Amino acid sequence: MAKVESTHQLVIAMSAFAPEDYQSASGQWAGYDPAILSGFAKTLGAKLVIDAIPFAASVEAVATHRADITVDIYYTKQRAQVISFSRPMLNYNDVVAVSKTNSQVKQDTVSALTGKRIAVVTGSEEVGEANKTPNATVKQYSNIEESFLALSSGRVAADYQPDVDVSWAIHQNPSLNVKILGAVPSSLAPPVASLRGYYGVPKGSYGKQFLAALDSYLKKIECNGTEQKMLDNFGMNSPIYLQGLCSAGNTYAG
Template structure:
């Protein structure tokens, strides 16, 4: 057994000598060129490993990093679109293309971020959920209600909008209290700004909560509802698109609230700051008003139709 151990030790020593390395206590060391070769091999292996890992690291950063970093790295700005809400959003069903002033804003914001727009179809009620689920990066046209502010953040106002009623023929009233009665059926699209406001301003009326904005118009046309709470821009579009649906009433006292864009809360907040700066820059240039006015034709609205209380 001892002889076998000595034999193995001698073989190991000869192997070390061939490679230029001696046992402990011997002064000969690895040659400089051999050592450099070993380092080079390690560096090459490390570089290869990093190269293979880079896409995964970039993807992980895009998925978990800030919205600003994700948009800049993927070159995609994900926004929401709500069909049938002209002049905010309009979807050409045949061509599959989107228009409207919110779309114009999204395209310009994407250009400023050196990105392209990707539009996901949604509803006003689901937009906040889409932001929370990381399906979209920004939703234009949201009102900053306290309930929404618990889960999303809001930009500076895009416009200040007035609450109105689209009133079916034969229904009369001038104040909010005139319509705050159980016999008055009030149509709203679930989860929208109109829905939230109606529950607060008309608590005694009979609420008709519907899935989409188009369903609200149909409820008035069919006689299922008597009035519909809508912000001024929406009520103008509803009356212009649907002959005989009724008239617009601006009940007193006049109630208005800002319309903003909603974003997902970020650790660094850079995306929100960028959008705010972009908004102020374009407001100063007059671009904001230009986008809105140029989209009025989608809803057959003329600039003179807009109430003076609507400012942008």
């Protein structure tokens, strides 16, 4: 905290994953993380400074005090040994995307998805969800753009993807022949509360006061609607993103 107050800089370890964080055509950093943390920086009388590094290096950057915060990380016991976690800042969940003009699936239920051809991105968590769908034919694609193309052309009936990614794609291209039907059925996907995102800060006395200030700020914007207004700017208008966060505790509950 003292470092931020003396330098008037809040250093964020960040990589480029839209809409979380990305560089615009003009080279400016944008996304919901910069939006959220710019507000926090102002409460400290500081300016947001982006340390653009690979995501895999972001935890170490915070643990060694190179950066003050790393963004959008899941809680793991291994990470908790070297950094402290903020209160949850976002819920992540997976959705069933279908064709907007010629949907082969009418409901976001297991029975409606049974036996269908389902698209997923290779190596993603959604592969497991698709494999659990009874009698489904799982088609794997190298990226979300390829899966959307298969969906819009009718080669697959549904596409399991993170809500954030689908909402952002539709926000960027409203003419995209894709819509969100609903959440991946709960019997196929992990509970939303287990997929919450957090910010990571340095451990110990260095980050203790800083973490208290961050948690206070996050709770305020989660409860008063400010964070939802920020998310709306990126097409993330589903209430699921902040569901239960206002009443959530400041420490990881498992």
